[in-house]
Amino acid sequence: MILPAFQYHQPQTIAEAVAIANSCNGDFDFVSGGTDLLPNYKDRLNPRANVISLSGIKELYEISPTKIGAMARLVDIENSKNLHERLPVIPHTAAQIATPLIRESGTVGGNIMLDTRCFYFNQTWFWRDSKDYCLKADGDTCLVVPQEKICYATYSGDLAPVFMILGTTFVLEGPDGRREVSSQNFFTHDGITRNVKLPEEILTHVIIPSQAQTWRANYMKLRVRDSMDFPVMGAAIAIELNERTIEYLRIALTGVATTPLLFDEITDALVGDQLTEDLIDDVSDDIMNRVTPYRNVAYSPQYRKAMIGVYLKRMLRGFLPA
Numbered sequence: 001m002i003l004p005a006f007q008y009h010q011p012q013t014i015a016e017a018v019a020i021a022n023s024c025n026g027d028f029d030f031v032s033g034g035t036d037l038l039p040n041y042k043d044r045l046n047p048r049a050n051v052i053s054l055s056g057i058k059e060l061y062e063i064s065p066t067k068i069g070a071m072a073r074l075v076d077i078e079n080s081k082n083l084h085e086r087l088p089v090i091p092h093t094a095a096q097i098a099t100p101l102i103r104e105s106g107t108v109g110g111n112i113m114l115d116t117r118c119f120y121f122n123q124t125w126f127w128r129d130s131k132d133y134c135l136k137a138d139g140d141t142c143l144v145v146p147q148e149k150i151c152y153a154t155y156s157g158d159l160a161p162v163f164m165i166l167g168t169t170f171v172l173e174g175p176d177g178r179r180e181v182s183s184q185n186f187f188t189h190d191g192i193t194r195n196v197k198l199p200e201e202i203l204t205h206v207i208i209p210s211q212a213q214t215w216r217a218n219y220m221k222l223r224v225r226d227s228m229d230f231p232v233m234g235a236a237i238a239i240e241l242n243e244r245t246i247e248y249l250r251i252a253l254t255g256v257a258t259t260p261l262l263f264d265e266i267t268d269a270l271v272g273d274q275l276t277e278d279l280i281d282d283v284s285d286d287i288m289n290r291v292t293p294y295r296n297v298a299y300s301p302q303y304r305k306a307m308i309g310v311y312l313k314r315m316l317r318g319f320l321p322a
Ligand SMILES: Cc1cc2nc3c(=O)[nH]c(=O)nc-3n(C[C@H](O)[C@H](O)[C@H](O)COP(=O)(O)OP(=O)(O)OC[C@H]3O[C@@H](n4cnc5c(N)ncnc54)[C@H](O)[C@@H]3O)c2cc1C
Pocket: 029, 030, 031, 032, 033, 034, 035, 036, 037, 038, 039, 054, 070, 071, 074, 096, 097, 098, 099, 102, 105, 106, 107, 108, 109, 110, 111, 112, 113, 114, 115, 156, 157, 158, 159, 201, 202, 203, 204, 228, 229, 230, 231
């Protein structure tokens, strides 16, 4: 587990970081906490000749209930009094990511930008050499869905579904300036390209609408070991009720597809309906039936699919008025 050699850059501004990236002819990665990128480098998973650290850029560290900088550490989100008071679902979710030690280094930006995961990808070079390489690293075929020409690795970040149900916007800055992308339009169905961010663009921060502070929200994840593991199914729900009448409802999942999934086409139609036991069963089963997890992370696709229904029912019942 020795890191390959690379040139390390430590810019102090966003403009400097983008300029360095531009000069690397595509042979670079940005690094924040390094808790995802560097273990992958040790496994010789697509290492680059240049690594550009974002840790020296002061403006990326802000934490407030309407704006979170990409370099905000998970531990600082977990302990933010302001977020606990105004948007408790964000620290609640951050506290479930990895381990306390990893949360000391891991960041919000790195969590959103997390590389997709797969049994055939997250392995040592030695393992991959014996099995055959996959499409995403050194090979030419996806070993999960060989008949397809895209990568089916699973998106496994915890924060993205929470940012989606809260209606957040991701801010990117690159050679062509700054642009904003809605979190629901950010991710793309290919485990290699993963999202609409251009290689030289930096994710600078997340904007959270102030209205999100009026919604109730929750996040629950299924994982092998509660002490440290990635979600193999994670569910996020935001809701606003007037007594039992649904005024706002959004549901998102992670760990079950190449991207986090949002189900507005189902939940928008429920605005104005009463939150009843029957509605909870119907919406949970409807969402569960639309998802087909791949056989490329822990637990069987059938079990993870069944758990979507179980978790959604459990979470939605938690919002029922007493
Ligand atoms: C044992 C273990 C358990 C883990 N468990 C979980 C878990 O339960 N849930 C979970 O979600 N994650 C988990 N992780 C993954 C990881 O620790 C976290 O996702 C963490 O938040 C990643 O942040 P980072 O700053 O370390 O990212 P890095 O490793 O620095 O970067 C990750 C990726 O994002 C890119 N990137 C980072 N910041 C930016 C930016 N601002 N702009 C553009 N690109 C950027 C990098 O180029 C890289 O591709 C685990 C990791 C380990 C080793």
